Amino acid sequence: MPMMSVDWSACATGEALANGKPTSPHREPIRVGVVGLSAGGGWAATAHVPALTGLDGYELRALSASSAESARAAGEKYAVPLAFGSAEELARSEEVDLVVVTVKVPHHLELLRPAVEAGKMVFSEWPLGADLAQAEELSDLAHRRGVLTAVGLQARSAPPLRYLRDLVADGYVGRVLSTSMLGSGWIGGATYDDN
Numbered sequence: 001m002p003m004m005s006v007d008w009s010a011c012a013t014g015e016a017l018a019n020g021k022p023t024s025p026h027r028e029p030i031r032v033g034v035v036g037l038s039a040g041g042g043w044a045a046t047a048h049v050p051a052l053t054g055l056d057g058y059e060l061r062a063l064s065a066s067s068a069e070s071a072r073a074a075g076e077k078y079a080v081p082l083a084f085g086s087a088e089e090l091a092r093s094e095e096v097d098l099v100v101v102t103v104k105v106p107h108h109l110e111l112l113r114p115a116v117e118a119g120k121m122v123f124s125e126w127p128l129g130a131d132l133a134q135a136e137e138l139s140d141l142a143h144r145r146g147v148l149t150a151v152g153l154q155a156r157s158a159p160p161l162r163y164l165r166d167l168v169a170d171g172y173v174g175r176v177l178s179t180s181m182l183g184s185g186w187i188g189g190a191t192y193d194d195n
Contacts, residue, residue, distance in 0.1 A: 030121075033062035033096035035087045035111050036103035037080070039073040043125070044102035049078055058098075064090040087111040091118040101125060109134045116141050116149070126153040 032052055037044040052060045060080055065071040068085030075083030084090040091099060091114040099115035100123045101108060108129050115122050116138065128151050129135035142149045167173055 029057050029059040031059050031061040031095055031097045033064065033082070033084075033090045033093065033099050033120075034060065034080075035064050035090060035099060035101045035115075037063040037074045037078065038065055038070060039077040042102070044100075045078070048100055048102055062090050062093055062096050088114045091115040091120055097121060098123065106130050109138065112138055113141065116145055116147050119145055119147060121148045123150050123152060126151050 034044050034048055034052075036042065037049065049060065052058050060078070062082035062084065063071060063074055063078070063080045064084040064087050065074055066085075068083075071083035071085050074080065082090075082093060082095055084093070087099075087101075087110075090096060098121040099112075101111050101115070102125050103111060105127055108124060108127075112122060112124055112128075122142065124138075127135070128138055141147075168176060
């Protein structure tokens, strides 16, 4: 699955391409299923739910969690009509067009494979797999199945970074000899916990 920007809304308006050819218009919202949405919070609840509910052309239709009970609790909390106890069940649902996988990387292969095999559009949080072999396996499978995919790496699309990339590409800053980067987030300190 190549890292790329995908205008998923183009799928809803019929502007998407399938195998290089325009698809027929898809006038209904894209029905999204989120793998890893928990009633206890997390990245899916913090980032994906607000984004999906704030975008035209998308409907948060389904979710899956680590168990049927956990899925039911998340479905009630976020008013998601379909709750599944596994990613496989979600991927098989005729009510889901796009599967969004938001869990920790060690589980990406086992959770993404069923969606790709089912022919669903897939959005995977970055990185795609736990290692190069997993990433290549998923990428090859998506290519063979002709599945529209994207790997989420929000910094790639951040306007300041895209502007900086353009400045460098245009030669505005001259030859870049070194770079420094400073980042911050909600996890503070010099070390990171494995959990």
